[in-house]
Amino acid sequence: MVIRQKTIWENFLSPVVRFFIDEEKLQRYADSIDWKKESDRLWRNDVIIPDYYSSRNFHGIEGGYLNFGAAVSYDPITQYVLPPNETVVRQALIDAVKVKPRRILDLGCGTGSTTLMLKQAFPQAEVIGLDLSPYMLVRAADKARTANLDIIWRHGNAEKTSYQDTCFDLVTASLLFHETPTVVSQTILRESFRLLVAGGQVLILDGNQNTLRSLDWLNNVFEEPYIRDYAAGNLDANMGAAGFEAVQTQDVWWINQVTSGIKPIPVTNTATQKQVRQYTPTSIDNNDLEDLGSPVFGIKA
Numbered sequence: 110m111v112i113r114q115k116t117i118w119e120n121f122l123s124p125v126v127r128f129f130i131d132e133e134k135l136q137r138y139a140d141s142i143d144w145k146k147e148s149d150r151l152w153r154n155d156v157i158i159p160d161y162y163s164s165r166n167f168h169g170i171e172g173g174y175l176n177f178g179a180a181v182s183y184d185p186i187t188q189y190v191l192p193p194n195e196t197v198v199r200q201a202l203i204d205a206v207k208v209k210p211r212r213i214l215d216l217g218c219g220t221g222s223t224t225l226m227l228k229q230a231f232p233q234a235e236v237i238g239l240d241l242s243p244y245m246l247v248r249a250a251d252k253a254r255t256a257n258l259d260i261i262w263r264h265g266n267a268e269k270t271s272y273q274d275t276c277f278d279l280v281t282a283s284l285l286f287h288e289t290p291t292v293v294s295q296t297i298l299r300e301s302f303r304l305l306v307a308g309g310q311v312l313i314l315d316g317n318q319n320t321l322r323s324l325d326w327l328n329n330v331f332e333e334p335y336i337r338d339y340a341a342g343n344l345d346a347n348m349g350a351a352g353f354e355a356v357q358t359q360d361v362w363w364i365n366q367v368t369s370g371i372k373p374i375p376v377t378n379t380a381t382q383k384q385v386r387q388y389t390p391t392s393i394d395n396n397d398l399e400d401l402g403s404p405v406f407g408i409k410a
């Protein structure tokens with residue numbers, strides 16, 4: 110029988126963080142929501158939950174993200190594990206946006222902390238947060254309502270979103286890739302490439318792969334089943350393999366990193382010129398993609 114060793118989080122950090130968390134308040138919040146009704150409303154029957162996701166615990170939570178406890182506890186804990194602070198780390202992704210996005214897809218959006226910041230930074234853009242856990246989406250929707258932000262929340266798998274080609278000019282993912290097996294991360298990058306218009310940007314915020322490799326104990330902090338694979342990998346190379354150009358990674362306070370890639374604009378041969386959906390930074394018009402019959406426009410989760 111394999112006996113799981115307790116993580117550093119369970120042994121040392123959790124008791125300290127618990128000291129700062131108002132557990133009664135969280136319980137009151139949890140009790141204030143009809144989780145079954147709200148998650149059923151978002152749950153899409155055509156979404157197949159992959160085995161890598163449902164068969165493992167994340168952060169020691171039984172059932173991973175497919176329960177309301179994960180959604181309630183995620184934010185109070187996350188605020189303590191992103192040095193120097195959560196907003197600074199998430200802001201690094203916003204600051205790395207090079208396009209003027211009209212449509213943004215935030216993959217693995219969870220409780221929507223980055224999604225909300227994207228909508229605040231780009232209020233004219235249509236912003237969609239997509240996640241495999243309807244419970245996380247319930248929490249995200251609640252936060253957006255409180256902040257008076259109009260965001261679409263969509264139950265879905267980032268590997269196969271069901272959106273049509275070239276619907277978005279910015280695709281983001283924060284803190285998703287360290288929680289997916291390498292083969293899944295590669296599929297998500299290929300899906301992001303498919304979804305982006307030419308000239309569109311993908312941005313991945315996650316743990317710093319160099320730091321995680323050199324400080325192996327960091328990988329034991331939480332119960333993260335795929336973090337060692339993530340640390341051993343090279344996101345720049347994977348983005349290149351998915352077809353992205355101008356790939357670059359910048360450190361975010363040593364513990365995290367933001368990786369950016371651009372979907373290349375095909376060189377058009379004037380003799381056989383075709384209309385290609387393309388991001389044009391000098392002529393932004395929020396209706397551009399509507400004219401092209403964008404299937405994203407107006408979609409409600």
Ligand SMILES: C[S@@+](CC[C@H](N)C(=O)[O-])C[C@H]1O[C@@H](n2cnc3c(N)ncnc32)[C@H](O)[C@@H]1O
Pocket residue numbers: 162174187216217218219220221222223239240241242245265266267268282283284285288289
């Ligand atoms: C660590 S959380 C990050 C949440 C959020 N992006 C943030 O920055 O706080 C990882 C999220 O990815 C979601 N997730 C994992 N695999 C996914 C997939 N294949 N498709 C969509 N969401 C996925 C989980 O449900 C979870 O909400």
